[in-house]
Amino acid sequence: MKKFLVISQVIYLLCVIPWVFIWGISFMGFDQGFSWYAVALVVGIGVYPIAVILCSIFAWKLRKHRKRAAIIVNLIPMVWVLGIGLPVSFLNFS
Numbered sequence: 734m735k736k737f738l739v740i741s742q743v744i745y746l747l748c749v750i751p752w753v754f755i756w757g758i759s760f761m762g763f764d765q766g767f768s769w770y771a772v773a774l775v776v777g778i779g780v781y782p783i784a785v786i787l788c789s790i791f792a793w794k795l796r797k798h799r800k801r802a803a804i805i806v807n808l809i810p811m812v813w814v815l816g817i818g819l820p821v822s823f824l825n826f827s
């Protein structure tokens with residue numbers, strides 16, 4: 734269990750490096766003016782580090798007594814990694 738938590742959180746930490754760039758360019762959504770889509774995009778991308786920190790804390794607290802819940806909570810930031818990271822990587826490498 735500890736090994737899974739450490740490995741997945743190292744992956745999340747490594748994903749913070751490209752996140753900074755992606756979050757920065759997400760503000761280009763406001764180039765054509767204010768829209769709720771642009772706000773949702775910036776906020777959705779911007780909360781990734783908060784989600785990683787909170788989910789990591791809760792997963793480590795749950796790991797002794799509720800292992801399955803700890804795994805599920807720890808996989809929540811994977812939504813950002815797969816939902817944003819894979820399409821961006823696909824667009825860059827294709």
